[in-house]
Amino acid sequence: MPREISGHAAVRNHARRLGCSTSDILLDKSYHFAAMKGLSDTHKRGRPDIVHFALMEALSTPLFLMNELRVYVYAINDKIIAIADNLRIPKSYARFEGLMVSLFRNRMIKSDEGAVLMELSDGTFEELLDSIGAEKVIGLSSSGVRSTAEKVAGFVRNTENCAFVVGAFPSGRFAQRIAEHLGPVYSIADSGLESHVVIARLIYECEKILLEKGVDHEGDKQSSEVGA
């Protein structure tokens, strides 16, 4: 919950109804629409449900479970969430929300054994890309060059470290400060697709290629689970 609107009646009432503090809830358009008038970029904010679907989509794939995919969430206010290899997050939204609130409060979610499962850090989009060491950064957007998921995934054939960037907001293009770091930007359908659909198709096509290549994976690494 951004501090600048945490005193708004819509936010305070929602927190009271849940019996928690305003800092313990995620900004959510379903509940805080009125309060969000005081924020910038409102058309791209307050949709944790979109992030939940997008994450669940990526984290449910064999590619991720085989440790061939690393997943990051970059949030509008230069917050970066890093997801541990092989992590499973809850499909129940209430549990997911609890997890996110805890992550924003403690900046880290650890397993009972002390392994870091999710980590929140400060950093720009550029810093995130640098830390990943991405050889190629590909954006996905309905305003990109028309291609197909199959063709776009083809980049993983010859690129050691390929980053795919998908916007997890309901509408609007990438902000300029994001767009300027994207290499090619592609569209993979005739009409706009929801983030989770783009993610599902792209990863599926990547899997076809990487499994063909018979990539050497670490599939026997144990998976972790949080919030279950």
Add this chain to the structure above:
Amino acid sequence: MPREISGHAAVRNHARRLGCSTSDILLDKSYHFAAMKGLSDTHKRGRPDIVHFALMEALSTPLFLMNELRVYVYAINDKIIAIADNLRIPKSYARFEGLMVSLFRNRMIKSDEGAVLMELSDGTFEELLDSIGAEKVIGLSSSGVRSTAEKVAGFVRNTENCAFVVGAFPSGRFAQRIAEHLGPVYSIADSGLESHVVIARLIYECEKILLEKGVDHEGDKQSSEVGA
């Protein structure tokens, strides 16, 4: 909420906390685990989140938006939910839950113009298949014959009316009374996949085939939206 456990303390407490009646909540393992001991088939019940993800996956695809896919939910107690062509449902779980509760109470969700968007009816799985007039009924299960989403989708090439059946439960096989109506049952991965991943991949491959065929679609039909 099944009547036989609606008097359980876990259910009554949850309803009280939400300020509603026990008949106004969906059975949810996250909250009603203790109460569910009084039910049969508990490993397949109380996961509305799985149904939400599965539905969202199907309803977000171009195939559905082009009216080339009809979607039904068959529930364990012989309840059938029919989804109107082109319908968009809320990604926010709280809104989805409200919609489902209203559907179970009123047996119908209508648009402001009176069109039926979702309808609940009584019927066995066999009756659902009959009403669809499915020429072929294909099950998807990790215990099925190993194939690929591409090959399984291939059935739509030569079948006018092809039904794909995906279990929206966390584990376990199809019940005998379901399995006996399935034609071939296929697995599309080396390991178990979550329902929404199976749905995403299968529909995507169907789209590739049907768009290749240049199917005559009703894509200009207006889409509806509920619970937004």
